[in-house]
Amino acid sequence: DAGVTQSPTHLIKTRGQQVTLRCSPKSGHDTVSWYQQALGQGPQFIFQYYEEEERQRGNFPDRFSGHQFPNYSSELNVNALLLGDSALYLCASSLGAGAGANVLTFGAGSRLTVL
Amino acid sequence: TQLLEQSPQFLSIQEGENLTVYCNSSSVFSSLQWYRQEPGEGPVLLVTVVTGGEVKKLKRLTFQFGDARKDSSLHITAAQPGDTGLYLCAGDRTNDYKLSFGAGTTVTVRA
Numbered sequence: 001d002a003g004v005t006q007s008p009t010h011l012i013k014t015r016g017q018q019v020t021l022r023c024s025p026k027s028g029h030d031t032v033s034w035y036q037q038a039l040g041q042g043p044q045f046i047f048q049y050y051e052e053e054e055r056q057r058g059n060f061p062d063r064f065s066g067h068q069f070p071n072y073s074s075e076l077n078v079n080a081l082l083l084g085d086s087a088l089y090l091c092a093s094s095l096g097a098g099a100g101a102n103v104l105t106f107g108a109g110s111r112l113t114v115l
Numbered sequence: 116t117q118l119l120e121q122s123p124q125f126l127s128i129q130e131g132e133n134l135t136v137y138c139n140s141s142s143v144f145s146s147l148q149w150y151r152q153e154p155g156e157g158p159v160l161l162v163t164v165v166t167g168g169e170v171k172k173l174k175r176l177t178f179q180f181g182d183a184r185k186d187s188s189l190h191i192t193a194a195q196p197g198d199t200g201l202y203l204c205a206g207d208r209t210n211d212y213k214l215s216f217g218a219g220t221t222v223t224v225r226a
Contacts, residue, residue, distance in 0.1 A: 109156075
């Protein structure tokens with residue numbers, strides 16, 4: 001049973017560029033959340049997608065956008081990259097409603113370095 | 116600003132010793148979760164506590180949720196090198212889909 005898979009695992013970009021990160025949720029899960037984890041910090045909530053809609057958004061600028069596809073997979077896009085965007089980007093999946101809604105399964109993350 | 120404050124930030128102990136990690140907030144949470152994260156991996160859920168005063172045991176790990184549902188602790192008995200990792204607490208609140216994480220406690224258990 002595959003867990004949450006993320007790609008790419010590592011990438012290096014320069015300031016001003018754009019990046020797309022991808023996530024496939026755990027089998028049976030329909031909700032995808034994205035978190036940013038800076039070095040030495042806990043994960044910070046970016047947004048959550050459910051039924052192909054952004055259900056909730058954290059305190060991140062509009063440069064951060066996302067999408068959920070009919071197969072529940074998701075993408076995170078970041079435009080106009082800044083040095084401060086360097087972080088581990090974590091995707092977590094869960095069931096959209098009920099007791100399982102906040103039981104998250106995390107992927108291993110995509111490590112983004114902005115130079 | 117972190118909604119959940121964890122202490123200590125770092126903890127280094129010898130194998131066989133006990134340790135306690137604390138997670139405190141001024142906010143009330145519907146539930147509180149503890150995760151362990153190892154280098155190069157995502158956080159892995161250890162336990163969820165939902166009732167004020169609840170105590171859950173997972174082998175050598177004991178988790179407690181405060182009576183007012185604002186704080187929690189994780190106690191490890193007879194720590195082993197395999198317990199090494201970043202321990203994160205995370206809380207969720209009513210009508211809120213996100214988890215709010217603490218900054219984490221890095222635990223190192225020396226053999």
